[in-house]
Amino acid sequence: MSVPTLTPEELQRYARHIILSEVGLEGQQRLKAAKVLCVGAGGLGSPLSLYLAAAGVGTLGLVDFDVVDASNLHRQIIHFTSDVGSPKLESAEQKLRAINPNIAIRKFETRLTSANALEIIREFDIIADGTDNFPTRYLINDACVLSGKANVYGSIFKFEGQASVFATKEGPCYRCLYPEPPPAGLVPSCSEGGVLGVLPGLIGVVQATEVIKLILGMGEPLIGRLLLVDALTMRFREMRLRKDAACPVCGPKPTVTELIDYNAFCGMNENSGETLPMAVMPEMSVEELKRKMDAKEDIFVLDVREPNEYQICNLNAHLIPLGQLPARVGELDPDKHIVVHCRSGKRSAEAVEFLRKQGFENVQNLAGGILAWADKIDPKMAKY
Amino acid sequence: MKVIIPSALKQYAENQASVEVSGATVAEVLAGLTARYPDLRKHIFSDDGRVRAFVNIYVNQDDIRHLDKREGTPLQSSDVISIIPSIAGGSSRAFEGPR
Numbered sequence: 431m432s433v434p435t436l437t438p439e440e441l442q443r444y445a446r447h448i449i450l451s452e453v454g455l456e457g458q459q460r461l462k463a464a465k466v467l468c469v470g471a472g473g474l475g476s477p478l479s480l481y482l483a484a485a486g487v488g489t490l491g492l493v494d495f496d497v498v499d500a501s502n503l504h505r506q507i508i509h510f511t512s513d514v515g516s517p518k519l520e521s522a523e524q525k526l527r528a529i530n531p532n533i534a535i536r537k538f539e540t541r542l543t544s545a546n547a548l549e550i551i552r553e554f555d556i557i558a559d560g561t562d563n564f565p566t567r568y569l570i571n572d573a574c575v576l577s578g579k580a581n582v583y584g585s586i587f588k589f590e591g592q593a594s595v596f597a598t599k600e601g602p603c604y605r606c607l608y609p610e611p612p613p614a615g616l617v618p619s620c621s622e623g624g625v626l627g628v629l630p631g632l633i634g635v636v637q638a639t640e641v642i643k644l645i646l647g648m649g650e651p652l653i654g655r656l657l658l659v660d661a662l663t664m665r666f667r668e669m670r671l672r673k674d675a676a677c678p679v680c681g682p683k684p685t686v687t688e689l690i691d692y693n694a695f696c697g698m699n700e701n702s703g704e705t706l707p708m709a710v711m712p713e714m715s716v717e718e719l720k721r722k723m724d725a726k727e728d729i730f731v732l733d734v735r736e737p738n739e740y741q742i743c744n745l746n747a748h749l750i751p752l753g754q755l756p757a758r759v760g761e762l763d764p765d766k767h768i769v770v771h772c773r774s775g776k777r778s779a780e781a782v783e784f785l786r787k788q789g790f791e792n793v794q795n796l797a798g799g800i801l802a803w804a805d806k807i808d809p810k811m812a813k814y
Numbered sequence: 815m816k817v818i819i820p821s822a823l824k825q826y827a828e829n830q831a832s833v834e835v836s837g838a839t840v841a842e843v844l845a846g847l848t849a850r851y852p853d854l855r856k857h858i859f860s861d862d863g864r865v866r867a868f869v870n871i872y873v874n875q876d877d878i879r880h881l882d883k884r885e886g887t888p889l890q891s892s893d894v895i896s897i898i899p900s901i902a903g904g905s906s907r908a909f910e911g912p913r
Contacts (some may be wrong), residue, residue: 473903564902574831587901588821608900610867625903659820662831669898670875753825753853 434488440532444486448721450629457646458486464645467491468556469570471522473630474584476508476559483526483533487645490526491536491554496520501814506794521630542566544689547573555796556644558637559583564611565692570597572689575680580684582640584633589626593634594652594671595640601638606674611696614799624738629661633759680711711779713796716802728765734781735773735800743800743812745771752777752795755784764790771796774813817847826853835895840871840878841885843895856899872896873898 436444436458445463447453447594449473452528464487471494473636482490498506498521507738513521526535542561551557559570559581567585574581574597581596596603613741636657643649655670669780679686708780723731735738740749751760752772762768766789772777775798782795806813818832822854824830827833828851834852837843844865848855860866865885881887889895 493886562903567902577910585901586903587867588823590901592898592901608868611902612868612900613868656898667896668875669870669872669877669896670880672877672880757897 435459436462437532438484438656443530443532448749449484452648453646457648460645461486462488463490463644464556465554466641466645466792467551467557467717468560469557469566470560470562471508472496472502472507472560472562473505473516473586473625474634474781475522477559477631477634478504478524478560478638478641479522480529480585481635482641483530486570486641486671487533487641489534489536489554490517491538491550492522492591493538493540493542493550495520495541496538505625505630542569543567544692547689549576551577551579554627556580556582556641558584558641560584560634560637563696565696567604568695569613569689569692572686573581573677575603580644582637582644584630584637586625586629586633588624589629589661589766591629591636593636593640593657593659594631595644598651598653602671602672602673603677603680605610605679606677607671609657609674609678618747624662629659632723639814667807668752671806699705711782712794713797715797716806719769719796719803720807728767730763730768730769731796732762732778732781733800734770734777739773739814743804745800747771747802752781755781757784759788762790764788766792769794769796770794770801773799775799815889815891815893815895817843818897820897820899822899823854823857823897824900824908826857827851837889839883839885839889840873840887843889844871844885857899870878870898872898889909 444458448455448458464488466482468479468490471479471492479490479492491646496518498509498516498518500514502509503511508516509521510526517539519539521539523535540546547569557570557574557579559567561567571581580598583596584593585591595601612784616746628776640652643651654671656671658667658669673680675681677686733744733747734752734755735748750761770781770793772778775795778795778799782793785793801813804813815835816832817835819827819830824831828856833847835846836845838842844858847859858865858869865871873881873887873889878884878887
């Protein structure tokens with residue numbers, strides 16, 4: 431492989447790298463020749479792409495299709511307050527160019543799918559996974575295994591993060607670690623659980639470090655090791671990972687030899703006979719609730735979000751977090767007309783189903799939750 | 815021995831980050847743990863009683879799936895059991911999760 435030469439400006443810019451004997455001029459040239467794809471320009475993607483750009487990775491690809499929201503700003507440090515409402519890729523590109531005008535930036539303003547993943551990944555040497563959902567994580571993993579490219583993985587939840595390097599020739603892949611995703615709803619999502627804003631900083635920087643080590647071929651990469659970071663105790667632990675001989679994608683007898691439908695894969699445990707189909711979920715619109723409240727009809731509004739969410743915005747409803755509902759069901763009067771709400775309508779649907787099983791007959795779910803209320807009834811209400 | 819509870823599951827264990835549970839094997843410790851905190855059970859075990867495919871149990875640094883006796887692995891009081899579920903958070907769209 432021919433390596434690109436460095437301009438005088440670049441020699442000066444990267445001087446503190448080049449004087450490291452482990453990097454040197456050759457290492458810096460390798461960084462310049464490298465092509466890294468960051469999937470997600472959010473919490474993990476922010477520090478990851480900023481550091482890779484600063485380090486002089488010659489070609490950075492970014493995949494995202496979202497716009498900057500005010501609730502992103504506490505952790506997605508590549509996006510500024512003035513960027514709220516702008517596409518994330520535009521916002522990110524602007525910052526990356528300001529940090530390092532020498533690098534090439536490839537923007538993919540799209541959702542990564544089974545139809546486009548191999549095509550997008552093909553242009554790059556290393557893939558960094560900074561996504562937020564299981565279908566995309568399995569998709570990236572499988573695409574990396576099938577393409578023979580390393581998957582530099584990071585994931586966060588509340589105060590804890592995980593990082594590893596998957597899909598190298600000898601090492602395990604994400605499916606070796608977790609053969610199956612959790613059924614939807616069993617593991618709380620970030621929107622329900624929240625996340626400490628600096629945590630993606632910690633994990634994203636670990637990912638950037640691993641990407642750079644892989645490019646330079648130095649040190650001990652996180653291959654076959656799962657790094658666990660607990661920000662509360664500030665303990666870094668490490669678990670041993672092994673390649674799973676029965677792995678359906680990287681094992682010796684793979685059954686997954688092309689990309690599959692990852693939404694189906696991750697949803698197949700969903701609604702395992704227990705959840706009411708949405709079609710039979712008794713619902714009330716926010717407009718109807720507003721009318722009934724204004725008419726002072728005898729309605730009991732139940733909020734099943736967490737107390738912290740209640741502090742952001744509320745309908746002055748009775749608060750019982752979903753997890754406490756079984757223990758606190760005695761607070762509710764089965765003879766009342768009850769309307770249950772949460773943020774978007776999903777948790778409250780579970781609550782409605784639970785209450786119906788408990789014999790509550792007159793229970794409805796507020797369609798669209800407090801988000802719909804903010805959109806249609808009270809535009810001044812904080813959305814999160 | 816010490817069982818470390820991950821952030822994602824703390825709410826089902828009275829917000830404890832770690833608990834002391836006695837038992838001669840991994841299976842006994844997990845049984846003791848879920849007897850004390852019944853809400854944890856469905857998050858660790860499937861209906862047929864097997865550890866779920868998206869939850870890994872480690873004895874010190876080793877995944878019990880790779881130990882000869884798996885759940886039957888004998889324990890010493892100094893061993894640390896970790897429950898590590900898969901987590902997916904990290905991106906721009908964290909607030910557009912499934913809920």
